[in-house]
Amino acid sequence: MSTRSFSLVSRDLAAIGRRFYARGWVQGTSGNFSAVLTQRPLQLAITASSVHKGRLGAANILRINESAIPLGARRQVPSAETRLHLEIVRRRGARAVLHTHSIWGTILSESATNGDGVTIEGFEMLKGLSGVRTHEHAEHIPVLDNDQDMSRLASVVGETLDRHPNAHSFLLRRHGLYTWGDSLADAERHVEILEFLFETVGRGATFRPPGGEGT
Amino acid sequence: MSTRSFSLVSRDLAAIGRRFYARGWVQGTSGNFSAVLTQRPLQLAITASSVHKGRLGAANILRINESAIPLGARRQVPSAETRLHLEIVRRRGARAVLHTHSIWGTILSESATNGDGVTIEGFEMLKGLSGVRTHEHAEHIPVLDNDQDMSRLASVVGETLDRHPNAHSFLLRRHGLYTWGDSLADAERHVEILEFLFETVGRGATFRPPGGEGT
Amino acid sequence: MSTRSFSLVSRDLAAIGRRFYARGWVQGTSGNFSAVLTQRPLQLAITASSVHKGRLGAANILRINESAIPLGARRQVPSAETRLHLEIVRRRGARAVLHTHSIWGTILSESATNGDGVTIEGFEMLKGLSGVRTHEHAEHIPVLDNDQDMSRLASVVGETLDRHPNAHSFLLRRHGLYTWGDSLADAERHVEILEFLFETVGRGATFRPPGGEGT
Amino acid sequence: MSTRSFSLVSRDLAAIGRRFYARGWVQGTSGNFSAVLTQRPLQLAITASSVHKGRLGAANILRINESAIPLGARRQVPSAETRLHLEIVRRRGARAVLHTHSIWGTILSESATNGDGVTIEGFEMLKGLSGVRTHEHAEHIPVLDNDQDMSRLASVVGETLDRHPNAHSFLLRRHGLYTWGDSLADAERHVEILEFLFETVGRGATFRPPGGEGT
Numbered sequence: 001m002s003t004r005s006f007s008l009v010s011r012d013l014a015a016i017g018r019r020f021y022a023r024g025w026v027q028g029t030s031g032n033f034s035a036v037l038t039q040r041p042l043q044l045a046i047t048a049s050s051v052h053k054g055r056l057g058a059a060n061i062l063r064i065n066e067s068a069i070p071l072g073a074r075r076q077v078p079s080a081e082t083r084l085h086l087e088i089v090r091r092r093g094a095r096a097v098l099h100t101h102s103i104w105g106t107i108l109s110e111s112a113t114n115g116d117g118v119t120i121e122g123f124e125m126l127k128g129l130s131g132v133r134t135h136e137h138a139e140h141i142p143v144l145d146n147d148q149d150m151s152r153l154a155s156v157v158g159e160t161l162d163r164h165p166n167a168h169s170f171l172l173r174r175h176g177l178y179t180w181g182d183s184l185a186d187a188e189r190h191v192e193i194l195e196f197l198f199e200t201v202g203r204g205a206t207f208r209p210p211g212g213e214g215t
Numbered sequence: 216m217s218t219r220s221f222s223l224v225s226r227d228l229a230a231i232g233r234r235f236y237a238r239g240w241v242q243g244t245s246g247n248f249s250a251v252l253t254q255r256p257l258q259l260a261i262t263a264s265s266v267h268k269g270r271l272g273a274a275n276i277l278r279i280n281e282s283a284i285p286l287g288a289r290r291q292v293p294s295a296e297t298r299l300h301l302e303i304v305r306r307r308g309a310r311a312v313l314h315t316h317s318i319w320g321t322i323l324s325e326s327a328t329n330g331d332g333v334t335i336e337g338f339e340m341l342k343g344l345s346g347v348r349t350h351e352h353a354e355h356i357p358v359l360d361n362d363q364d365m366s367r368l369a370s371v372v373g374e375t376l377d378r379h380p381n382a383h384s385f386l387l388r389r390h391g392l393y394t395w396g397d398s399l400a401d402a403e404r405h406v407e408i409l410e411f412l413f414e415t416v417g418r419g420a421t422f423r424p425p426g427g428e429g430t
Numbered sequence: 431m432s433t434r435s436f437s438l439v440s441r442d443l444a445a446i447g448r449r450f451y452a453r454g455w456v457q458g459t460s461g462n463f464s465a466v467l468t469q470r471p472l473q474l475a476i477t478a479s480s481v482h483k484g485r486l487g488a489a490n491i492l493r494i495n496e497s498a499i500p501l502g503a504r505r506q507v508p509s510a511e512t513r514l515h516l517e518i519v520r521r522r523g524a525r526a527v528l529h530t531h532s533i534w535g536t537i538l539s540e541s542a543t544n545g546d547g548v549t550i551e552g553f554e555m556l557k558g559l560s561g562v563r564t565h566e567h568a569e570h571i572p573v574l575d576n577d578q579d580m581s582r583l584a585s586v587v588g589e590t591l592d593r594h595p596n597a598h599s600f601l602l603r604r605h606g607l608y609t610w611g612d613s614l615a616d617a618e619r620h621v622e623i624l625e626f627l628f629e630t631v632g633r634g635a636t637f638r639p640p641g642g643e644g645t
Numbered sequence: 646m647s648t649r650s651f652s653l654v655s656r657d658l659a660a661i662g663r664r665f666y667a668r669g670w671v672q673g674t675s676g677n678f679s680a681v682l683t684q685r686p687l688q689l690a691i692t693a694s695s696v697h698k699g700r701l702g703a704a705n706i707l708r709i710n711e712s713a714i715p716l717g718a719r720r721q722v723p724s725a726e727t728r729l730h731l732e733i734v735r736r737r738g739a740r741a742v743l744h745t746h747s748i749w750g751t752i753l754s755e756s757a758t759n760g761d762g763v764t765i766e767g768f769e770m771l772k773g774l775s776g777v778r779t780h781e782h783a784e785h786i787p788v789l790d791n792d793q794d795m796s797r798l799a800s801v802v803g804e805t806l807d808r809h810p811n812a813h814s815f816l817l818r819r820h821g822l823y824t825w826g827d828s829l830a831d832a833e834r835h836v837e838i839l840e841f842l843f844e845t846v847g848r849g850a851t852f853r854p855p856g857g858e859g860t
Contacts, residue, residue, distance in 0.1 A: 027770070135363070136363075204321075633752060
C-alpha cells in the first residue's frame with residue numbers, strides 16, 4: 001500500500017481517537033486503534049504506545065508487520081496490545097480494530113456472574129451490528145479476565161473468538177471493549193452501538209418505574 | 216415545491232440529525248427524520264436508510280411520494296420506517312416527523328406495566344408541547360411493541376394515533392421515540408421536551424431525598 | 431441607558447442563553463433571563479416569550495419598563511414570567527436574574543418534604559455564592575409551588591424573598607431555578623454553583639460506598 | 646526563567662482550565678492550577694484568585710515566589726490555596742499541581758468511612774498513573790477534612806503526603822481533588838484518570854446486574 005494510503009488511514013485513526021476522547025471513552029493515554037493496510041503481507045496502521053488520545057495526530061500512527069515489528073522511520077513503540085489487534089484481524093478477517101475504556105463498559109464487565117460474559121437482547125439498536133436484522137437478536141459479549149501478559153492474553157482472545165464465532169466484540173474485565181469491522185466506519189459504528197447498549201443496560205438496571213408514572 | 220425548497224429542507228433535516236447525534240440521541244445509523252414538501256400530491260423529504268447521523272448531509276435526504284417511492288435521481292433507499300412517517304403525516308396532518316433512539320427513551324419504554332404507555336404530569340416543561348397551557352397537564356405517551364414488519368407496525372401506529380388523539384408522541388418498546396409537529400422547529404422542540412421529561416422521570420425514579428438535606 | 435448599552439446587554443443575555451442551552455439547562459423554549467438597564471426609571475432587558483434558547487439572538491431581547499410594558503419598536507411579547515424578574519429586582523436590588531429548567535433542579539424541587547425548601551451545607555462550592563466565606567455555610571433554597579397565575583406567583587415570590595433574606599435562589603416545584611446577582615457574571619456563576627450542588631446532592635443520594643472500596 | 650517561558654506556561658495553564666471547565670470539573674471560579682517556573686529559587690506560575698475558569702486567560706496567571714508573594718506587575722491576588730500547591734511541590738518534587746471540584750470526586754470524598762481515604766484497585770486505568778505497571782495495583786487516595794485555615798490545612802497536607810509516599814493525589818472532603826506530576830501533561834492525565842475512576846466506582850456502586858442480562 002502506498003505511503004499516501006498510510007497517510008489517509010493515519011489521519012482517519014487519529015480523528016477517531018479525538019472523537020472518542022471527546023466522548024470520554026479513551027481518557028488519558030487509554031485505548032488503541034488499528035486498520036489493515038495490506039493483507040499480503042499483513043501490515044497494520046496502529047496507534048503508538050502512551051499517546052494522549054485528545055492530542056492524537058497522524059504522526060502517532062505506526063506501520064507494523066504481522067510480527068508487530070514497526071516498519072519505516074518513526075521511532076515510537078506500537079501499543080502494548082498490538083498482539084490482540086493482530087489476533088482479531090487474523091481470526092475474524094477484520095479490516096479495523098478499535099479498543100476503548102469507557103465507564104459503562106468497565107461497569108458492565110463486572111456483571112458477568114459466571115465469568116463467561118454478558119448477553120444483551122431485544123433492543124432495536126442491536127441492528128447497528130453488522131449482519132443483525134432484527135431486535136430479537138441476542139448478542140453475547142464475552143468477558144475475559146484482564147492480564148498484563150500480552151502473549152497469554154492474545155491466546156485467550158484467540159480461543160474466545162473461536163468459541164464465540166458470532167460475537168462482534170469482547171470486554172476485558174475492569175479494562176475495556178474490543179470491537180472490529182470490515183472498515184473503520186463499521187468498527188466505529190460498533191463502538192457507538194455497544195456503548196449505547198452498555199449505558200442503557202447499566203442505567204436501566206437501577207431504574208424502577210415510579211408508582212405514579214406507569215399507567 | 217421547487218428544487219430550491221427541497222434543498223433547504225434537506226439542509227435543515229441534516230442539521231437536525233447532526234445536532235441529535237451530538238446529544239447521543241441517534242448513535243450510529245439509528246434515527247430517521249422527515250418533512251412534508253407538498254401536500255397535494257403528498258411528497259416528503261426523508262433520510263436515506265443506513266446513513267451515519269454524525270455524517271448526515273443534504274445529499275442523504277430523498278424526496279418520496281405518498282407510496283414511499285423515491286423521486287428524482289438519487290439512488291439511495293429511503294428509511295425502512297418511511298411508512299410510519301407517512302402514517303403520522305396522514306393521521307395528524309404533521310409537517311415534520313422525527314424519530315430518535317435515546318438511552319432514557321429506551322429505558323422509559325420498558326416502564327409501561329400494562330402495555331399501554333407512560334403518563335407524565337405536573338412538570339412545567341410539558342408547556343413546551345404544542346397546545347399545552349399548564350403544568351397540570353397529563354401527557355400520555357403510548358408504548359407500542361417493536362416489530363420488524365413495517366406494514367403491520369404502520370397499522371398499529373395508525374390505530375394508536377386514533378385511540379390517543381391528544382398524544383404528541385409514542386415510544387416503540389426498546390427502540391425509540393416518534394414525535395411530530397406543524398414545522399421542523401416544532402418537532403425538534405418536542406424531541407427536546409420529551410427527552411428532558413424522560414431523563415427527569417428516569418433519574419428521579421431512583422432519587423431518594425437524603426436525610427440531612429430536606430428541611 | 432444608551433441604545434449601545436442595550437445592544438451589549440442583549441448580546442450578553444443571548445450568549446448566556448446559548449451556553450445554558452448547550453448544557454441542557456434550558457431545553458426548547460424554557461428559561462428566561464434579564465438584566466437591569468437603568469434603575470431610575472427601572473428598565474430591564476429581558477428575553478422575549480417562546481424563543482428557542484439554542485437559537486437565542488440579541489434581536490430576541492426586549493426592553494421593558496417597571497410595569498413590564500415593552501418599550502421600543504420590537505413587536506415580541508416579553509416572557510410570561512417577567513413579573514417574577516421585576517419582583518426579584520425590587521426586593522433584592524439584583525442587577526441580573528436568570529431562570530433555568532434543569533433535570534437535577536427539577537428532581538431536587540421534589541425533595542422538600544415540608545413544602546419549605548432544601549438546605550445544602552458543608553460543600554466548598556458554596557463559597558461560589560456571593561458573600562459566602564466558608565464551606566460550613568448552610569444555604570437554604572426555598573421551594574415554591576408552581577402556578578400559572580403570574581400575579582399570584584409574584585406575590586408568593588415576594589413574601590418568600592422577605593422571609594428568607596439570605597437566600598441566593600429559589601426553586602419552583604417541578605419547574606426550575608431562579609437566581610440573581612449584582613451583575614450578569616455573578617448570576618451566571620450562581621447558576622453554575624447551584625446546578626453543581628443539585629447534581630452532587632442528587633447523585634450522592636443514591637450512592638452507597640462499595641464494600642471493597644472504602645478503607 | 647525567561648518571560649517567554651512564563652508566557653508559554655501561562656497559556657498552557659489557561660488552556661487546561663478551559664478544558665476542565667468544559668468537562669464540568671471547575672464550575673464557576675472553583676479550581677486552581679500551578680506549574681513550576683524555576684526550582685532555585687522556587688517560582689511558580691499559578692491561577693489568580695476568583696477567576697471564572699470558563700474565561701481563564703494567560704493574563705489571569707501570576708508568578709509567585711516560594712513564600713507565595715506575587716512577583717511582577719500584575720495586581721491580582723494568587724489563589725487562596727497557593728500554600729497547598731507549594732507544599733505539594735516541595736514534598737513531591739512535582740512540576741505541576743492541578744486542583745479540581747468535580748461531582749464524583751465530591752461524592753467519593755464522603756465514602757471514606759474511617760476518615761483515612763478511598764482505595765481503588767483492579768482497574769486497567771490505574772496504569773495511567775505515573776509508575777503504575779499493572780491493573781493489580783491498589784491506589785490509595787487519602788481524604789482530608791476541609792478547612793478554611795490554609796496554614797493549618799497546608800500542615801495536614803504535608804503530613805499526609807509523608808504518611809502516604811506512594812499516593813498520586815488526595816481529596817479534600819466535600820471539596821475536591823489535588824493531583825500533580827512531573828509535567829503539566831502528566832498532571833492533566835492524572836486528573837483524567839482519577840476522574841474516570843471516581844465516576845466508575847461511583848456509578849458502579851449503584852449498579853446491580855439485571856437478572857435477564859447476565860449469562
